[in-house]
Amino acid sequence: MSQGQILSAYQLRLLGSIFERGAEAASRALTQWLGKAVHLTISEVDQVDITEVAGLLGPEDATVAVCTMSFAGRLEGQLLLVFSDAAGLALADLLLQQPTGTTTAWTELERSAACETANIVGCAYLNALSTHLPRGDQNQGETLIPSPPEFRHEFAASLLEFAVMEQASVLERVLLIKTRFQADQAHLDWVLLFVPTPNSLGELSRIHP
Amino acid sequence: MKRLLVVDDAIFMRRLIKDVARDAGWEVVGEAANGEEAVALYREHRPDLVTMDVVMPVMNGLEALRQIRALDPQARVVMVTALDQKPTLLEAIRDGAHDFIVKPFNRERILGLLQKAGRPASDVATSEPGPV
Amino acid sequence: MAEAGGAGSGELFVTMGKWAVAPAPTLIRTLLGSCVGVVLYDRLAKMGGVAHIVLPDSRGDTSLPGKYADTAIPAMIADFDRQLGRKSLPRLVAKIVGGASMFQTSTPGMNIGKQNHEAVERILGSLGIPILARELGGEAGRRLTLDTSSGTVSIRIPGGTDHEI
DSSP states (O other), rough: GGGOOOOHHHHHHHHHHHHHHHHHHHHHHHHHHHHOOOOEEEEEEEEEGGGGGTTSSSTTTTTEEEEEEEOOOOOSSSEEEEOOOHHHHHHHHHHTTOOSSSSSSHHHHHHHHHHHHHHHHHHHHHHHHHHOOOOOSSSSSSSSEEEEEEEEEEEHHHHHHHHHHHTTTTEEEEEEEEEEETTEEEEEEEEEEEOOOOHHHHHTTTOOH | OOOOEESOHHHHHHEEEEEHHHHHEEEEEEEEESSHHHHHHHHOOOOOOEOOOSOSSSSOHHHHOOOOHHHHOOOEEEESSSSOHHHHHHHHTTTTSEEEEEEEOHHHHHHHHHHHHHSSSOOOOOOOOOOO | TTTTTTSSEEEEETTTOEEEEEEEOEEEEEEEEEEEEEEEEEEETTTEEEEEEOOOOOOOOSSSSGBBHHHHHHHHHHHHHHHSSSGGGGGGEEEEEEOOSSSSSSSTTHHHHHHHHHHHHHHHHHHHHHEEEEEEOSSSSSEEEEETTTTTTEOOOOOOOOOEO
């Protein structure tokens, strides 16, 4: 099973170009949502050795805030919008139209603002993928439906481990698609991770232009 | 005064819609965080308009739309969702959604919706769905 | 030799599918989610090891012995033997940590964390290694730190403080 699901360099490039469409759609949605220009770029479409996963979000034991959404339909997996507490609270300030630094703790309202942002970014991504993914061989639905986002704090390495666990159970290299955010020429301390299930990786491996 | 029911699992989004509606002179008669609560509140208040999220826990917005329209075939329910995928949109229209707003939206889009919904039903034409 | 890095560096970090064995004074650390961390310790020799186990059963796969419970535990014991120059098994004790689940899996009934826990219990039992402490399950990740000077295992969950098991 495992060998058949390893994507070729060509398929990874193709997948990268499809995800670029997702990132463009998410950039437009987020720019409108925040009222300021935000640009999303795909920074990695790669299959990573499981022994290298722990460091993909920076220091392994850093506590990060995350809004998690699972998605189902043509593809299944997890979408994770990950940010530092500082970046997440600054986002909440921006959405609540108050000066940066006003919010110092995560109450229900700030969590909800972060999760709604994840919902908007995640759905824009999934909408674009449902349009641009080439038709598979199987007669599957076209939709990619997310679950309601959930907020939590987690260690960066533990979060990555939870996210790749299903893939790691059948593969030694796992596919993660990582998207970075930029606003005002500066990197925002946010990352969006797209982690398909092993079955969906199989579906992705059948794509062709 | 026109009466609105706001349905969204995100308290942040409910607050946003409520603020715009109140500024526009609407009475927000209730807010629900899932479809089940929405159906119960609809039955209780019979509002003039419902803004309905789609992806919610417990019961999603499409199911709540169906139940509300079964309860009241005249119910005006506007789907407000970030999910802009054709099959979902078609399902909502088939099940009697009055309109479809894609998140993110700006204040004007909600205002326009409320103004349009404030007119008698015969004047209202379903607008083109899509982001604004 | 320790797979995760050179011994004697003071602190070792063990990634998914790896293990480390080192003499005192070394802190061996790992971050766990659904994986299970197996700590082995020899109190007299003041030598400790941590394996970060991903799956219960290797089914004959030898490419990454640290990934599977049935290959990682023997490999870690062999590492003790090599570093001590004698059989370590009679003096080893164990602590096991991890096996949480954060997401519903797409395969109903598949709880890898629980399967890992059960496999580790079985293997340690068959080797006669006593399990002195366990902290497993739940929904949160754990940071595990073994102090090889004392055999103390400290665990922290996100937003919490260290506690010892």
